[in-house]
Amino acid sequence: MERQSSGRVEVPLSTLRDGESGVVSSIMPRHGKGWGFEKRLMDLGITPGTRITVVKSAPFHGPVEVLVRGSRLALGRGMADRIFVEVDRK
Amino acid sequence: MSKKKLVIALAGNANVGKSVIFNHLTGLHQHIGNWPGKTVEKAEGTLHFRGYTIDIIDLPGIYSLSAYSLEELVSRNFIAVEKPDLVINVIDASVLERNLFFTLQLIELETPMVIALNQMDIAREKGIEIDIKKLEKILNIPIIPTIATKGVGVFQLLEKAVEMIEKGTVKPTKIKYGGEVEEKVNNLIKMLEKLQLKYPRRYVAIKLLEGDQEIEQRVNEISPQIVSTAKEVAKEIERLHGHSCPTVITSERYEVAGCIAREVQKLVIPAKPSINEKLHNMTTHKIIGYPIMISLLLLIFYLIFTFGNYTSDLLSNILYGFKPLFVDLFGSGFLGTIVWGAIEGIIAGTTIALPYIVPFYIILYLLEDSGYLSRIAFLMDNVMHKMGLHGKAFIPVMLGFGCNVPACLGCRIMETERERLIAAFVSTLVPCAARSVIILGLVGAFVGIQWALMLYIIDLLIIFSLGRLAFKALPGESTALIMEMHDYKLPHLNTVLKETWFRVTEFIKIAFPLIVVGSLTIKLAEFFDLLEPVATILSPVTVIWLGLPAVTGITLIFGVLRKELTLVMLATLMGTTDFAVVLTHVQMFVLALVAMLYIPCVATIAALVKEFGWKKALFITIFEITFAIILGGVAFRLLTLASI
């Protein structure tokens, strides 16, 4: 699922390599699940336009460790699939 | 001296140091309970200062003041409705931006406040320097730097708080959103002017745009028109910005927090990674993270259980030593039986539960406060997802192998009621030490170790499948890990011990009456020779369906009190410890299987009652009895066919 926008690509956070960073562009809502989880992500600082860095992911499709606004968060893999970020990729 | 009463609330993100400050302020004069009608914890304490009696309320750690979680709702209702004289906003100086995001929302609630800029030591370690004067000026809120664990600044904080209340407070600077949003908020405020609201108007206007359900409902009761206008306005903002209105507002609020943070803090990143950073990298490492975790957990396990066993034996030797005295005093007639039955219940509770619960709590709090718990959750998230839970649930489930009681109580670390319940349910199915005694002492010793192993495997399969089932059956949002991994910190021992103390006393209050009643009932049944008839009544189940001797009905009843009694009573009633003489291999296997699953012991039931109420506890109990009996009968038939 890649979207092209003016030379930068928009990819799910979960596809970022360790150490790579991007700018949050959107959070995909879950169907019929209310909007609690997006709210929670945003309250923790993952808002559109924020720079987010993937530090590493736990093995076997485990959660992703990210740095955002000076704090360190762990996000379940399902979560990270729904956060779209813009990255510079050739 | 006049005794004026003041109420001060502590508010802030999770893990900023509120509990430590709370403990410094209130010492031993505190009380932990629940908010009326809520499962959210409420810590309250009092202190005397300059002629005032000050009530301190430690609000739950939250990141926002929306209505998303119960904790947030409780906090904002308290601040807005009960109107404490002052709120102390505790801030983690090492994560300033995110903490200011919360501060900005407190400002919107227009509550008088003082800021405790805590964890200054950690901020310094990370190379963060904060211009406190400047921050004070920008926010127009007094700020006291503190290092709570060392007690630094706590007294000044209290002084400042009282001074602010006496002076009547200065109004904090209102934060402004972007042009369009600000304009729309102001329009809404005008519309709200005539309404009688318990929240400040500006706050209500903003929350309406954010689509806050509680606020919408309240305004809707007085003026549905305003709600629909707000919805239209929100749509307009969405069109303008390309994001939903709540997203826009949250983003803008964070922008303000970010701007302030950048303006007041200087970052000098240390040349080499700190020990803290190294420790984090090691303990969350893809490969070495796991052996570290496993060894640490085994060590903890070992410590809790050697300590528990030792103390348990010691206590029971001492306490049972009083038995002859009681027999002398009350005789062994009816009175003696009742008195001893009650006393034995208390002894059982003291010797079985307490020696494990006390060290368990201490270690759980140490793990949580130090930050390691969140690393375990990070490593285990994936496995726990298989049973519909997320990483944090690993802790209670693992503890269940020792004793189900702390496991159930440990489920508190889960965020939602639903996750708490699933985790507790799963934990009660984990074979605790007492059940291991049965499995190993009966099946392992007489049938063969591979069959004992088989029981464990069956249990794990059951745990995974019932966990999944409960996850599917219970309504609610599916679980996902969104968790902060804060820096490693040295826990504050005093706070840990106090928290343990309150938890333990709370447990005693709930569990002991239940244990005593259970013990009394069985003693009375024994006294009136009701056990035989009960065994006969149960025999359709035990004899016909499960293929066991009738006496096992009695032993299983005793097992409710404590699981290992199943085995002890079996030996007593059968008159031998060589079970091979009285039971076939199939019978041993079935008995162990049923004993493993059929009911959580009375202490566990008590823990369930305490955490989830009677209804759910009863439901879990009845479900597990039925499930165990069905499975036992099936196993009996299958095994007879295969004849082991």
Ligand SMILES: Nc1nc2c(ncn2[C@@H]2O[C@H](COP(=O)(O)OP(=O)(O)OP(=O)(O)O)[C@@H](O)[C@H]2O)c(=O)[nH]1
């Ligand atoms: N180094 C350092 N550690 C601190 C300081 N204040 C608190 N801590 C530690 O931070 C951890 C969390 O503190 P708590 O007081 O439990 O935090 P809380 O705000 O009550 O957290 P919740 O109960 O989750 O809301 C503990 O391990 C404390 O020992 C501080 O100023 N410096």
